[in-house]
Amino acid sequence: MLGLGRGRSATPGPPDLQAVCKFLDGMDLRYFVDGQGKAILLSFECDKADYDMFILVDQQHAFVYVSLARYLQVPRDHPNVQAIMTRLMETNWDLLLGKFEWNPNDGEVRVAFTFTTENGMGQKALGAAISAILDVADKYYIELHAILEP
């Protein structure tokens, strides 16, 4: 899916937004930086669906947050909200990389992964995380959407 190519060596410390953009350039990925310069936005066409991804880079606190936005929409009053949250918690146990998380205020469910970047972060690691999150999203897409159907 991604042209990871040869992994660049890790940055010596927590990367900033520009460094992460360079990694994405190295993977030949098209992206946008939001108006405030705090997030990177990407879109992917996968087997089961198209996904919007955003990457937040926090150099000060040494983490990079990679997330698929609006993977599911589950309002608190959805008739199957308990069934889907139970299944997502079980799925969280099985995941080696990534997690499902839910915002009950607007019903958004994301697939996300947070890098700790005290040791730096390389292009290879970022590419692997992006691929893994997209794989998780596609793997569970049909099952999870079926639970949500009335």
Next chain:
Amino acid sequence: MFNLRSTPKRKTQAPDGQAVARLLDELKVKYFANPAGDHFRAFFDCEQATYEVQVLAMPRAATVLVTVANYLRVSRDHPATDDLMLRLMEINWELPLGYFGWRSASERIDIITALRTTDGLCSDTVGRTISWLLGVAERYHRELQDMVEF
């Protein structure tokens, strides 16, 4: 709990069990190791409870898994399970690092973090991760215990 400030920075590449043991030694964590030397258990006395932290080295996956193990136990047919799963998914949204996962077969709920080690791993990161997870465990201990013990 343990002194992070005096921890020397040390980088390794995709650490195996021996390397993880050295990092824990640097942190002066007392631990039990399995015979294979890649799975470590340590116990931390905190204000509200004693927590079991497990560290698993997975060099082939370039990952070190850090968990607060057996944090809660809840069966599928427990009357509070549905509400608990919603609350844990909500907390997962709030956590920048780590997440709750549930293994329904063993009724076990852990707090989990996967550290990618493609770019190495230092004792600072391991120490901060353990401290963070213990902080999460303490923060939600009373609320979650109340939910399952009503």
